[in-house]
Amino acid sequence: MHASWSPLAGSASKSSNSSSWIANYAALEATGVLPASSPRLPADLSEALQRELRGAASEGGPLRTLRFHDAVRASVDGEPLLRTVGPLATLFAASLGSEQLCRSSSSRAALRSGSGATYAGGGLSGGGQFAGLSAAAGAVGCSLLRILGEKPDKRAWLYTLAAELTPAGVVAVLDRCQMSDNTRRLDNGEARTPGGVFSQEAKRFTRARGRAAQPVDLPRLRPYQRDVVGMVLSSWGLRLTDELLRGEDGGGVAGGAAATTAAAAPTPAQLRARYQAMARDWSGNWLVMSPTGSGKTRMFVEITRAVADDVQQTRGRGALVLVLVPRVLLTQQQADAFGSAGLPDTHVQCFSSDNQLTPAAWEKAVEARSAGRRTTTVLVCTPDSYKNLLLVAHPRGLLREAPTQVDLLVLDEAHHCHDDHAYARIVDVLVAPAPAMRLLGVTASPAGDEDMDELANKMSDLLGSLRAELHVVDERLPDVAAVLATPTAKAVRVQRRPVDWRLADALRLCSVDVALDIGDALSSAAVADGRAADARAALLESLGDIAAVAEAAAGGPANRAQANYITSLLGKAEELVEDAGVEGVLPFLARKAAALCRQQCSVGNSSGGDVALRVSDLVKNIMGRGGSGPGLLTACAGPSGEWAAEVVRDCFQSGVAQEGRTFPKLWALIQYLSEEYGSRECFHGIVFVKTRQAVFHLADVMRRSGQLQFLQVYELVGHNDASKKRGALPVEPDRHGRGMSDAEQQEILRLFKAPGRKVLVATSAAEEGLDVPSCEFVVRYNAAITGIQLLQSRGRARMRVSQFVCILQEHTLDERMDSRSALQVANMASYALNRAAQQQQMP
Template sequence: MSRTGDGQRVDGGPRKLGGVFFREAKGFKAGAQRAAAQAALPPLPALRPYQRDVVGMVLSSWGLRPTGELDRGEDGGNGDGDGNGGAAEQRHVELAGGWGGNWLVWAPTNSGKTRMFVEVTRGVITAKPPGRGALVVVLVPNVILTSQHAVYFDRARLPRTAPAAAHSSDNPLSAGAWRAALAGVQGGRSSVLVCTAESFANLLRLGVATLEQLDLLVLDEAHHCHDDHPYAQVVGHYVAGSADAPRLLAVTASPVSERTVDTLRLRMCALLERLDAQLYMLSGEDDPDVAAAVPEPRQLVVTVAMRSVDRRLMEALQCFAVNVALQLGDALAAATAEGDTAKHDKMKQEQELIDAVSAVYSSAGQYPVNVLKPIGAWIAKGLEHAAKYGCPNLELVCRLLDVIRKCIELVEDAGFEGALPFLARKAETLCRYEALAASRGRGVAAGPPSGPVATRHHDLMFSAAAEAASASASASASASACASTAAAAPPPEPAMLAELRAAATELPSALGVAASRAAAEAPKWPSVGNTCADVSLRASKLLRELLVGGGGEMHLLLGAPESARLDCTFPKFWALCEYLQRYRSRATFHGIIFVKTRQAVYHVSDMIRRTEQLQFIEASGGWAGGRAFELIGHNSAAGKRSTLAPERDRHGRGMSDTLQQLVLKIFKEPGRKVLVATSAAEEGLDVPSCEFVVRYNAAATAIQLVQSRGRARMKAAEFFAILQSVIRERLHGSAADV
């Protein structure tokens, strides 16, 4: 790419070399602070006997020498207790069984999987000859684990290794960061990069990175390696048997997400084949050392009945969603399309919606939360069609279907009193955007000029920047040609300025980045001559029929006397309240409550704050969240594709990496703390002082059950499951059996 625009900022001002100097100085200062913080970290605990066996087995199978840590016992002495290191090495060779390839280690939660792959990393690094470093990439399934694992690697004080780098959306794994790591390896300094799988998969797709450049690839929570998950995308670049392929170590506490034992075996075989790996299992039933290190939390289960008003509300919303889908199918059929591509797209949407509704009818009798899954899967396709052809009415109706689906889920965790306020907020938002689209005269889209309902500001900014980049490149080339004939050679510049100028050329051009991003994020409009009319269906009319229409089930519910609507406090929250009160006399405790959706996170945490009996749960450090901390994941990709403006209420927003880390930092401090979280905190979250975990709804899979139960870290910890209805109780039992 031409770098003629590097001398100018996006806002048109000149780019100063002094800015490069201060940026480099800031980076140097941050590195010094990081080194000082690393020196102050406590060292890692000694390896337990079963951990030494796993590490020794993996290293010996790869032909690598054992690390010094393998000879250090838990008390700091010799690992075997008799000084016979040869016997230990022989045992490790026997455990490997002649296998010399990749490994999948299946170990219980809290058994120290991170400690094991950190020590394997030490073995890979120490095996490198002088003047040559090792490049290690550790993939994690969520952002929370990037910083947590990076600190753990820093505590290991690996030889000739730069501080571990945590890469997520706040600190992306860029091409520059990758090149810097490669340069360090060439200079004899090893690098450990802890990153989300999506960020590394992106570098592989772009061809910036290759697996052959790695010495070791670690997959934490490797059970995610299936279908089109980023883990599977990364492993898809792996060439088994290649001499240049990196060593691969995968670890997991829950090998695959299945609900039956037979299916689990099949998926387990598929996982091993995909990884080209041998399985090694650690079990507390077979190894007393594992059992001693991994205490099983005491399990408590309570089943509550669903109130009749909640059941009727779920059924009413379910019937409404199906009715909307049927009306939307008719509206799609009536919409006109011009051009072969548009006609094909419209017919495809119609047929897939018909199939989704048919699947809903065939699943009659299932739990209401699960019935609408086929329609939920179609919603993303409908939104893509609406964005492609500029159909605001279609988009808003799809959004309405999504709101109804989420509202049904919220009834399960919050009841009538939690779901209706959520529905009211979302109804207001949809009606407001419909009025906005009508005021702008948006109807049939004729292609790119009509655009989406509400174009995001950064789309406009990057489009303008792309045009500016093109104009700047032409102007710079012209000016350069004139200067070459009219100007005399400049005097030699000082060496320091020459170095700074050279450094500046290595920095990414702001205009170039803007142009690339504008091209990547530009809407994929249909080819010329292909248009599709918007549907005539209106979200506001549908909402009116739902909320105030005469004679409907929802109308009867809203018009019923208070005593008929609310027989009692929502049973699940009452059970939670009774359980939490057991900790009233404790001076300090930490507990995590897992719920299904981010809407439920906010409702449950609000209820905890408002309940007088739970006022003993402390706030901390002036945190504005009050007496219950909240942790949710990032916004989904589907949400980012929306043509609507970003959600203003908290239910539609995700949490940034920085806010997640801040919440966890404050939550881990001493006190009487409760964290309400979605599945974002299920995997790998390390809170050693966690005394109890509450599952506010049934675990749908064995992975959810194992991972959430594993967050109860203290000895004598408790795992409390609140189940609702016979179906949910049966689902929880199936997950436990697997």
Template sequence: MARIISESEVAKRTAILAMKTSHPSMTWRDMAQHFKTSTRVIQDALKRDLHALKVTRNDPASKQFPITIHPLDPVEAMSPRGYQVTASRQSIERNTLLVLPTGLGKTIVALLHVQAILSSVAAGICLMMAPTKALLVQHRDLFQHNLAIPDAGLAIVDGETMPDNRRVYYQSLTGKRIVLFMTPQTVLHDLEKGRLPRAAIIDLVVDEAHHATRGDPYALVYAYLREHHIQPRVLAMTASPGETEQHIIDVCQNLGINPADMIIKTREDPDVEAYVFHLDVKRYELDLTPEYEDVRGRLVAVLREPCAWLQSAGLAGKKVAVGADSLSLPSWEELQVLADKHLAGASARGIGEGEIEPDADTQSADQPALAVPGARRELVSNLVLALRARHCVELVETQGFPALLAYHEKLAAKVAEEPTESLLALVTHPQYKAAIDDAGKLVSEGSPRARHPKLDALGDVMRDFTAAHPASRCIVFTKYRASIPMLVEYLSGVAGVAARRFVGQGSPSPKDVGMNRDEQQAVLRAFKAGEFNVLVATKAAEEGIDVAECDMVAFYEATASVIQFIQRQGRAGRRRDGNIAIMHARGTSDQLNAAMLDGKLAAMPGILYRVQHVRAASMPAPRPAAVTRMPKPPSSKQKAPSSTITKKEAPPPILVHPDCIGASVIVAGLAAAGIEARADRSIPESSMVLAGGVQVRVINTNDAEDWTAELTIEELPGAARRVVAVCPDGQGD
């Protein structure tokens, strides 16, 4: 897709060109200092055709077909570092997983790798896959400036080009050398539909490879190619391969990589240390105010009742016990495990939305407590009540009253539309009503006591930092999208702060409209250009944000995820020393998450060593994951593929655990499609296992190509899980 630029960017480019014309001796660095921007922005403004960009900006036809560009000739001078050259050389010889801290040039390794692969062939397609459009644009631009193969084509191909037009475009690539920058969803769709010529693919570069767990599009793309006897070279890259041995091994196996062939670099390695900038990580520990303690206490009282029922029913033992200590609460994840196990026939999303309908046909035989008539419905009601109450507690502990009230509004709307037993049990509970009344009164009065203490601490950090570093940029991350408006509004009133939001494409409500790809790109360009200095973001900004001027990253809540921590902190300290500020409320889930993260980070060196040197030695050769999404058979109007396909034996049946969410629906649907399926209790609970042993969960999606479309966490807190996207007919093409 052609790049779309804003009017302010057109004005800036015009000023840069005028400055260079009147002062031809000025260097890029001098001009960057004058315009308070980066040298890359100056280079881009001087080298691109401004008139063409203006025309493209309002030309709908520019999106009909992918735009192929070519590297600059001559390319910019580049001096790869020693570890980059070493890594690229190995990746040319054998499939490789490169683990390299953020900001140390993984894309340069990919460039050297692709350059060597394309230089050795007369024609072929190198696929560089990334989970977000921001990353695709970033990679394409770097290749344009530095790939030393003048005749090689470079193109971003995504869902904004119609499927039939993508097919025509691919056909035009015959006999050419080209690098296609694509999301794995688009690659998978076009392979399955026979649009993308698989035989022409000679190389795969997988960015943010930690996503490549079983059932994810990265793994499915590689599995599809191997299934059709295509064996491209693979270079996978990430700063955070996973936090368990099994996760890392799964990533390697799903991309055809021997764990022994991982290249692991740390910030302390001698050949890397010279290029690493220091990150000053500080935790700001705060106590909840009396107002917040009171509201939290009322919600804990609500939570205590369903948890007591679950415990007395013998379903969870001490896992759902609510103790006297403020930290002795069941986690949302523990409650979700129970929901997965016992609410067969109800979707995981339904748990968050109150749309659960009990299905007696899916009752497990080993749950005696549910044999009593009506116990099934009581189980559903108590589990959903516990999930919602636990989520409310976490909102108060880590976010603030506005987030709690926003969640209450959604629940109230659902009660008005379709009241259910579990919804009414929550919204009519005296302690819940008192908590909402107390929080609502403080917020409506505009009282400072309505603010979470973390909000004031965050404002102080931002004020002090922007005052000391007026040309710098800051990113504030929050787990909950409902907190974004509150954070933007509050920070915008802090001296020296100009804040804007950055969210995913989903629109959970009319008041919370998502940002499409062009809007995301426009915000990032404005951020880099200094039009505002604080970006308030959800996980949508964890990958693909490379802003040289970003020297501060703030966490509004602590995270227990190693991958999330590494990705977020990696947005700072990319060109100079950086700062990390973590807001931390004592005696809450913030404290638990911080403690868990510390333990996981301490264990990471040992985990990486065991995977590479111990587990790898005892493992068989990497095997691809089974292809779990299959293309539809050609219709009478569609020609079958010309290649000869050897008839295979009937595939083994798909195994579905009886307690899997939607088990009866899955089995019936597969049977209707002519696919053999049967119940089997020997497989992991809450899952189904497909041919090849692939364990998956199943959801519906209306945007299969959008990797980063965010779940509405207010509706489904904590439920970020690897899934297989099941697209309705005619969608996801």
């Protein structure tokens, strides 16, 4: 093979590097998956990609993946040794190169390039490294790269930080670094790099800058919110807040939802008596079920105000309030709500995976509440952040002391408190040892089940774990109904294409074949090591659960680890068929297979204890160049594979989409968006899909669609912990499987919320609690799995006139899940109405 056509070329660079995809393709030839080509092919492929990248930058319009495919196909057809595998070679090369093209227009690329983010204004009064600077974010990022001594691959990250901080902020953060007490990592105690310290101090600076902003007036409590707040406070024996004692016009005492305008304004004593009657002599914890969009945050902010005031008045110190939210995106949103409340002598902080709650931060919060300082601290955390603090960072001390240090525990989206969720573990740690600690849980969807008796059991279990009483906000009340969005529901049903059925069947067969291959390899390895030769038989017994085979291969040397990874890829590919069809699955597997083959080249021969099976053998079998089966591409391309070239070409369609050549779900989405919003000047909507792979694929194909060029499309996925679970041979990073950092999620959400014609394509990371008041449509690209998921995703449509659309494939799991989740929602609504009726009957 020609020297410049090496599979290890550019191995030190990240996968986004322009030479990396060429090296991945070279690895397919080096491992025998594809025949060898001439030395001119890499140059032809690189030039074709650069041509399309230049065109996209200068001309705009849809991503030109189809033109790139056609150029790749022409280059492949010109290689004599590749003509027999032309469609397969084209699939590999076009998939690898098109990924670079799509990345260049992704949300993450926009963030990291600092596009649109420039600094205005003149010099800096403080002098320092950036005195007098008036430049783009990139210039500051380059300077930071030099000052901090970071590697070039950190440049994009520093661009993003610089864009957020502004030059004055960069100077302030650099000054803070000189005095930082956060110079060691929490997880392993190792010293942070200068860039790591800068990152931590930038987060602290940003939070402090946000707190310094003038608080805005919170909306007044509505009647039903007054009822909830007053009931909870009265049951806990706390003083009613001034907000409760004022009328809705701010001029006098007012009642709640049951008060009449004709009646005289009740006195504080009458209000307390009424609220105590609502509490039904209960003095413990509360779980409040209130519809999405009803202002649950406003309720628990007001309850926090009363708790903090009581602790200061009766105990002579500040309160410590712990607010747990299930999603990273909600940490800042809820922290902002507290910051806007103007709570006196209150310090608000938020913590998540990017900004872990450290023992030092916890101890500062505890110290701040001491009698001498009397500062109330509100910590808004993801449950994993707090659980890690309890169980990893400082287990003995905090497990013993934390239950007595927390004055109020708020569980946002409290329905997560079950089984092994972090909510349940934290509640066990904090509530059981400290029955006097107050707990407030809020949710719109406490539980779900198709059977009413089972639903009642789940509710009983949830209330038992929280040691709480349930209060339901009745959505039928006029003052509740007046604020709720009522999205019009619409179901769009599409047929699943025969080609997608064939692909799904072929993927299941491939999974079994790979499991058998792994079983044979493990059995041979056992014999070679002098152990029992029964491995294959034992594995065959468990073939009903392919995961057992993968588990047997996991955690070992390189070949075993790669074979195990192949099994997980096939599972993800089968799941992706539902949201992306052939057009999404084949390029996804092609990219992953090429990266694995490149790793095989870097590892070399198998080591002692490894299996002889090579990942390239599995790739050949899966894609159709070995083994007994026809391979996935052939399975999609007709009995003899005669349509293979057209199937591959359809994977890279761009421009004006045509119904007959477009995945049916995508076509339904294109039709809906172009017909409903093509002529609108400003709108926001969210499209929910099931997996990260589907998020990036759908966002890419939307950008490739000529009909959707009026849209700004953003992707959003949750944080990724997979890096901690990889084996000895980590797989090359791929945006389709990687998560987003907390900062990336928050920044994408900020960009999405700004005015424009915007669509957010997201996983369940954006399903719960996300408040985008201008969101007027939600599309579920597949059915909700549970009633809770259905209710929460529908609740993201916040405008009064809005739409909720489900795109369902007929005769698939989509239809069954849609019926199941709808029944669960109906059952929970019936349960809530019965409970609300009981509340009204009580004195």
